[in-house]
Amino acid sequence: MGEPQETHFAFDFVPLQSPDQTRIFPFYENLKKGRLTTTRCKGCGATHWQPRVVCPDCNGDEMDWVDLPANGKLFAFTAVYAGAPLGMERDVPFVVAVVELDGAPMKVVARIDDAKYEDLKIGDPVRLKVHELADGRVWFRFVPT
Numbered sequence: 819m820g821e822p823q824e825t826h827f828a829f830d831f832v833p834l835q836s837p838d839q840t841r842i843f844p845f846y847e848n849l850k851k852g853r854l855t856t857t858r859c860k861g862c863g864a865t866h867w868q869p870r871v872v873c874p875d876c877n878g879d880e881m882d883w884v885d886l887p888a889n890g891k892l893f894a895f896t897a898v899y900a901g902a903p904l905g906m907e908r909d910v911p912f913v914v915a916v917v918e919l920d921g922a923p924m925k926v927v928a929r930i931d932d933a934k935y936e937d938l939k940i941g942d943p944v945r946l947k948v949h950e951l952a953d954g955r956v957w958f959r960f961v962p963t
C-alpha cells in the first residue's frame with residue numbers, strides 16, 4: 819500500500835534480510851514464498867515466536883524451520899492515527915492487530931491491510947499477506963478473509 823518511501827537506515831523498521839546480515843534469513847526467504855515460519859529447537863523441541871538463533875529454554879543453537887498457519891483470527895486490534903514508525907507516516911490511519919494463529923499456540927503482532935478499524939471486530943478471520951518493499955525486502959501483514 820502507498821508509495822515506496824525512503825527511510826534512513828538507522829530508523830528503518832524492516833530488518834536487513836540477507837544471510838550476511840542475519841542468521842534468521844530463512845524466515846525472509848520462506849516469507850517471500852508465502853510461508854510464515856519460525857524456529858523449533860532441535861535440542862528440546864520448543865517452538866518460539868519470533869524465530870530464534872539460540873533457544874531461550876535450553877540454550878541450544880540448532881534449529882529447524884517450521885511452518886505456521888497462514889490463517890488466524892483477530893485477538894485484539896487498534897488503529898494508528900499518529901506517531902507511526904518512520905516510513906509509515908503516509909499510511910495512517912492503519913490497523914495493527916494481535917492475530918491468534920489457527921491451530922498454533924502463539925499470537926503474532928502485525929498490520930492489517932485492506933480494512934478500516936471501524937469495520938473489524940474481535941474474532942474476524944484473517945490470512946497472511948506478504949508485504950513487499952520497493953527494495954525487495956518483505957514483511958508480514960494480514961488481510962481479512
Ligand SMILES: [Zn+2]
Nearest residue numbers: 859862873876
Ligand atoms: Zn531448546
